[in-house]
Amino acid sequence: MKIGLRTVKTAVCATLAILIASSLGLFYPTSAGIIAILSVTNTKRSSFQVGFYRICSLVLATCIAWICFKTFGYTPFAFGTFLVLFIPIAAAWKMSEGIAVSSVLVTQFLVEQTMDFWIIKNAFFLMFIGLGLSLLANLYMPNIEKKLKSDQVKIEEKLRILLYEMAQLFDQKSPELNTCDTLVVEVEEALKQGEIWAIQHAENQLLTQNSYYIHYLDMRHVQVQLLKSMNVLLHDIHFDMVAGKDIKQLFESTAETLSEMNDGQKIAKKVQDVYQIYREMPLPQSRKEFENRAKLYQLLTQFETFIKIKIEFVEQQELWKQGKKEV
Template sequence: MKSFIGLRTLKTAVGATVAIIIAQVLGLGYAVSAGIITILSIQNTKKTSIIIALQRFGSTVLALFVAGTVFTLVGYNSIAFGLYLIIFIPLAIRFKVTDGIVVSSVLVTHLLVEKSISPYWIKNELFLMIIGAGIGILLNTYMPKIEGKIKEDQRDIEEKMRTILMHMAKALREQSVYIDEEKIFQDLENNLREASERAYRNLNNYIIYEAKYYVQYMEMRTLQLQILKYMRSYFTRFYMTFDQTDLVAAFTERVALALHEYNSAEGLLEDLKEVFQVCKIQSLPKTREEFENRAMLFQFLKDLEYLLEVKRTFKNNLTRELKENYES
């Protein structure tokens, strides 16, 4: 059962309150703005929080410079504020600090209301931004660990892939003309999408340590899912002789049973070469139908080979640090 108050909600409420109190203690004007900035600074990941905070600080400096220039030349009125926006927004886009456009413009309105660009008010707005964004970053230094959930995702994904391959092996043995795996394929696709989002969120919760492993793992499994979908299409078109299908079915079962995170697929790829060799020395097809089905069976094996190659490539492309994670 989900708690009524989530962690992000709690951090937002506490952070906004603390930011306002600090701004008031420092005697800053418009102290509530520090709390609003904190609310906008609480993000889902540490890295996002820092990036947005830096963008907003840069945007604030730019906004105060533009506003100070425009207000000095035009005065403190609605036309001046509109002219400020016409100049500031394109510059913010140009310097890639668009996340700070709204917050910076709110701070600029304080200058408009006070009819002043004195050092006191410039400092006031900068401190409001520093306090609000700083509290947001500080609270975002704590993020709950989600590696455990990602590990569960991995086990679920592998189990579904294992089930699909076992069903394919069974369909080959029974000379099935159709394999209905729509639900499990859909469930697997949904699992992969959610797990990929979690993997990216986990990646962005690390600032110094590089945590790409789970992202790369999910990308590898997603590619394997596309291969499995293609392999499934053969079951709507072919029937084959028992000797060949039994050989391929047995190997497909071996792949299914060996499908897990730490299997590099090296041994399976070597064994697959023997399967191809056995197929080569068998007698040639005697009918057109047999020829077509043998060709599709060969392509099924080639796709299975590609499935394994994807896993081997994944392992070989890992950095030394990620390989330690992979092999631990």
């Protein structure tokens, strides 16, 4: 059995919340513990968002409860009326996170048969204690940037292997594409896992907006979709080494140099060189040769787009850095 960091935080916060509420002489101190349990989230930013919306929802709930209880008395019917009004309004104002907690606190008004200042103050103190401890606990989050960089290395290695395997298909008369198919699936899975970590990393930045890893993985995801399309196209190509050797060399060269720091400019220049070679080649002599040449040309244009995606990503990052320095 593995006990995670969030579990430890939740247990500690709930215990402290009950102890603090009890020491202050608050009624229903266990409610502070429940609020703490529900408020410990996976990221710093989500904790503050949840806290803000729960406080707002309690203000709204208190106002609606006051109207309902003063109109219908402290009865189950009044509480039901409160829920009918409170839930849709809270949901419409994007306060869904606070519906359950605020409703539980409102039941204290029903039990005590009053909405005097002391019981309202009691409810807000319970909320502040539970939320406050959960926010303090979530200020500590382990740095997962090392994990993200490790995922980057693994993804780039899989991409290099995929490009190399695609290049080797040009040497085969009847290529087996199972290796490439498997590699495409592996890269897609690695990207999905990486995106989960990248979002969590971004959500843990309170004072800065660092979405680099999200943008990086988005860029790689678009590239992989292109490679996936190119892999399908390779099923229909007759591997004529006279016409295809230059594309093969492009794939191999990219496989050797693909990395986070490579801006793609040199490969883009090589792509233009291959375009020029194709323009100077003798015209196809048969329909089959023409169709094959057209598919190779389509493969080349898709590969060019693959490289342009990285170039645009690098340019966007440079613009972002310049804008940040100017600010």
